[in-house]
Amino acid sequence: MDRRSSIKTLLLLSAGTALLPSCLQEEKKASVTVKNFKISGNEEDIISAVSDTIIPQGKTPGAKDVGAYQFALMMMDDCYSPEDQQKFMKGLKEFDDFSKKKINQSFAKATPAKREEVLKSIESKKDIPENAAFFYNNMKRLTLEAFTQSKYYLTQVHVYQLVPGKFYGCVPVKKAS
Amino acid sequence: MGDSKQSRTFDAIVIGSGMSGGWAAKEFCEKGLKTLVLERGRNVVQPKDFTTTNMMPWEFKHRGEIPYEIQKENPVVSRCYAFREDAEQFFVKDKEHPYIQDKPFDWIRGYQVGGKSIMWARQTQRWSDFDFEGPARDGYAVDWPIRYKDIAPWYSYVEKFAGISGNKDGLPNLPDGEFLPPLDLSCVENYFKDFVAKNYKDRNVIYGRCAHLTQPKQIHFEQGRSQCQNRSLCQRGCPFGGYFNANSTTIPWAEKTGNMTLRPFSVVHSIIYDDEKGKAVGVHVIDANTKESIEYYAPVIFVNAGAYNSNLILLNSKSKRFPNGLGNDNGILGKYAAFHNYRASIHAKYDGFQDTKSEGGRRPTSAYMPRFRNLYKQETDFLRGYALTFYAGRWSYNDQSGFGEDLKNNLLKEPTLGPWSVGSGMMGETIPKETNFLSLDTEKKDDWGVPLLKINIDYDDNDEKMIKDFFEQMTEMYTKAGFTDIKTNDSKQAPGLDIHHMGGVRMGKDPKTSLLNKWHQFHNCPNVFVTDGACMTSTSTQNPSLTFMAMTARAANYAVEQLKKREI
Numbered sequence: 001m002d003r004r005s006s007i008k009t010l011l012l013l014s015a016g017t018a019l020l021p022s023c024l025q026e027e028k029k030a031s032v033t034v035k036n037f038k039i040s041g042n043e044e045d046i047i048s049a050v051s052d053t054i055i056p057q058g059k060t061p062g063a064k065d066v067g068a069y070q071f072a073l074m075m076m077d078d079c080y081s082p083e084d085q086q087k088f089m090k091g092l093k094e095f096d097d098f099s100k101k102k103i104n105q106s107f108a109k110a111t112p113a114k115r116e117e118v119l120k121s122i123e124s125k126k127d128i129p130e131n132a133a134f135f136y137n138n139m140k141r142l143t144l145e146a147f148t149q150s151k152y153y154l155t156q157v158h159v160y161q162l163v164p165g166k167f168y169g170c171v172p173v174k175k176a177s
Numbered sequence: 178m179g180d181s182k183q184s185r186t187f188d189a190i191v192i193g194s195g196m197s198g199g200w201a202a203k204e205f206c207e208k209g210l211k212t213l214v215l216e217r218g219r220n221v222v223q224p225k226d227f228t229t230t231n232m233m234p235w236e237f238k239h240r241g242e243i244p245y246e247i248q249k250e251n252p253v254v255s256r257c258y259a260f261r262e263d264a265e266q267f268f269v270k271d272k273e274h275p276y277i278q279d280k281p282f283d284w285i286r287g288y289q290v291g292g293k294s295i296m297w298a299r300q301t302q303r304w305s306d307f308d309f310e311g312p313a314r315d316g317y318a319v320d321w322p323i324r325y326k327d328i329a330p331w332y333s334y335v336e337k338f339a340g341i342s343g344n345k346d347g348l349p350n351l352p353d354g355e356f357l358p359p360l361d362l363s364c365v366e367n368y369f370k371d372f373v374a375k376n377y378k379d380r381n382v383i384y385g386r387c388a389h390l391t392q393p394k395q396i397h398f399e400q401g402r403s404q405c406q407n408r409s410l411c412q413r414g415c416p417f418g419g420y421f422n423a424n425s426t427t428i429p430w431a432e433k434t435g436n437m438t439l440r441p442f443s444v445v446h447s448i449i450y451d452d453e454k455g456k457a458v459g460v461h462v463i464d465a466n467t468k469e470s471i472e473y474y475a476p477v478i479f480v481n482a483g484a485y486n487s488n489l490i491l492l493n494s495k496s497k498r499f500p501n502g503l504g505n506d507n508g509i510l511g512k513y514a515a516f517h518n519y520r521a522s523i524h525a526k527y528d529g530f531q532d533t534k535s536e537g538g539r540r541p542t543s544a545y546m547p548r549f550r551n552l553y554k555q556e557t558d559f560l561r562g563y564a565l566t567f568y569a570g571r572w573s574y575n576d577q578s579g580f581g582e583d584l585k586n587n588l589l590k591e592p593t594l595g596p597w598s599v600g601s602g603m604m605g606e607t608i609p610k611e612t613n614f615l616s617l618d619t620e621k622k623d624d625w626g627v628p629l630l631k632i633n634i635d636y637d638d639n640d641e642k643m644i645k646d647f648f649e650q651m652t653e654m655y656t657k658a659g660f661t662d663i664k665t666n667d668s669k670q671a672p673g674l675d676i677h678h679m680g681g682v683r684m685g686k687d688p689k690t691s692l693l694n695k696w697h698q699f700h701n702c703p704n705v706f707v708t709d710g711a712c713m714t715s716t717s718t719q720n721p722s723l724t725f726m727a728m729t730a731r732a733a734n735y736a737v738e739q740l741k742k743r744e745i
Binding site (some may be wrong): 053054055056060073078079080081114119123144145147148149150151153154158159160162163164165166167168170171172173 | 231233234235238239240242243244245246340359360362363364366367406408501531532533534535536537539540575577579580581582584585588589592594730
């Protein structure tokens with residue numbers, strides 16, 4: 001719990017510092033560093049918003065609490081080919097254009113309800129620009145990976161056994177009570 | 178003494194510290210021989226150098242994935258299933274140790290103390306006379322100079338020390354050994370076992386024997402090892418010593434005697450042959466770090482560098498007596514190289530046994546089907562046959578569709594148990610041929626001045642026919658067993674990815690057609706022994722490491738006797 005509230009504080013702080021450059025009407029700088037492609041602060045906000053909409057915070061931890069969008073960007077930077085990175089960034093733009101068409105707003109600036117509306121359309125897979133679909137599918141894959149492979153998930157939801165011990169080859173399936 | 182010749186003289190030299198070299202080291206040191214063990218890579222001391230062994234999934238930066246740049250620079254090793262973030266440190270990167278592929282060949286290597294014994298798949302099936310008599314019966318390669326009776330006691334010897342889990346199955350084609358208890362088969366594995374036994378004469382599904390301490394004995398406790406915990410993280414090295422690797426067993430055992438000098442970072446350039454004395458006298462080593470050239474001497478030399486590196490060293494060991502490589506009077510050194518054909522696999526679903534599952538540990542083995550094709554007589558249009566794995570388990574999963582609260586709720590639910598999925602992988606014998614060979618590049622050298630190895634190895638028509646037969650036979654067995662949604666897959670992978678590199682320095686009875694005698698000595702240079710995969714006359718289908726271990730222990734004990742008698 002302590003860890004989570006400190007993450008929240010950290011996010012508030014970074015949001016505060018992020019205000020300054022936008023007042024000066026300049027392109028906001030990203031808070032994360034990637035080596036192999038360029039990303040602006042606005043683009044980072046979209047990525048973060050997509051990730052948070054896929055697995056929202058609530059009574060239980062969501063994407064934000066496990067650093068999912070930072071993980072997604074790091075994986076895109078380290079583990080994808082330059083072609084895929086280009087496609088991802090092109091897709092991000094197409095995705096936000098799609099959002100502007102759909103809800104007259106950049107995805108990052110929209111309310112949670114509006115964001116859900118955009119993702120619902122994207123998930124419907126009808127008339128979605130190819131790169132936008134690529135962007136979304138990979139955001140979803142990486143957000144899921146960040147969440148289901150996180151310390152939180154593997155210690156508090158489905159516990160990962162480093163030392164599982166005895167193997168039972170054939171046991172009855174317990175009926176759900 | 179300092180750097181005198183005397184200080185560089187030993188009773189025995191072992192080139193390589195892995196699966197087989199570790200055994201040579203152990204046998205020599207136990208018998209009181211001052212033994213120099215040369216390893217081209219770094220030292221790996223268990224458990225401190227098994228650095229990833231207790232890491233949780235989320236502690237790996239890329240959750241196991243190898244970054245794109247590394248994959249791009251190292252396409253060969255990146256194709257290996259075990260080259261993941263948790264075991265990356267044990268694999269040779271293509272870029273650092275280049276070789277020449279005259280034909281595509283994925284040469285997967287491990288340069289460190291323990292070699293590939295750290296990351297191996299740990300399957301340990303004995304050979305039988307159906308294997309040793311293969312070449313003579315079917316007219317390929319040359320007759321093996323040994324039979325099962327020669328090696329059987331040595332199988333027992335290494336099995337007791339290594340710790341092999343298995344079931345006494347009483348099969349003539351896969352002899353029983355010294356077994357620790359087997360682990361369970363799953364419900365559907367047992368079902369398929371019974372199904373095959375009932376419907377096919379001479380076909381058997383058994384528990385795959387493996388080098389795991391399912392119930393350690395005193396000898397294993399003395400090695401500092403304990404029971405396998407079914408972690409299935411073996412490729413990282415095991416903090417329990419639950420499976421056999423040289424680092425937890427043979428090497429520390431040899432070290433304990435006080436007779437071993439282990440020298441990591443020692444690239445063996447060649448074996449020194451003294452034309453006047455008419456025998457090999459030592460090895461020429463390049464220090465991997467300083468590039469310094471050093472000579473070491475001993476009356477007996479064991480070559481256990483890993484099959485194709487052993488070939489390389491021997492081809493590079495040129496003298497007036499042997500201008501074409503050590504012992505190579507007949508010109509076949511490097512030839513008749515072979516491997517296992519791992520291209521074919523099959524997968525399916527099974528709708529039965531819905532009310533049962535497996536649970537608990539991650540079992541480090543599967544079921545196994547020994548070779549049944551052409552066993553008693555030639556019955557197909559291809560030579561020899563294949564063994565195969567059989568696995569049946571149920572995956573559990575969480576619905577990952579959609580997004581938002583619904584998706585999150587699904588992820589937090591108890592996982593859903595999927596249907597039984599079953600699968601088999603083929604392990605095919607390949608026929609050693611003169612046209613599958615290793616040679617040295619005449620110009621290109623590595624950073625240590627050693628010529629680059631050229632690999633010229635390919636599949637042939639026999640392999641293609643075998644794949645076809647595997648698909649037919651397995652589809653038939655799977656269909657009859659009631660499996661559905663059957664899918665076959667030919668990975669088309671290059672030879673080598675099986676990591677069962679064999680041959681090039683084959684054993685045989687006749688010096689005209691082979692290089693090594695029945696004790697693994699060169700016919701014409703008897704104080705040099707080759708007991709790793711390079712010595713293999715034919716490959717059969719079994720995972721070969723257990724056989725290399727038994728062969729090495731046998732040859733090392735023979736060498737000690739011969740030394741005592743001053744015969745070598």
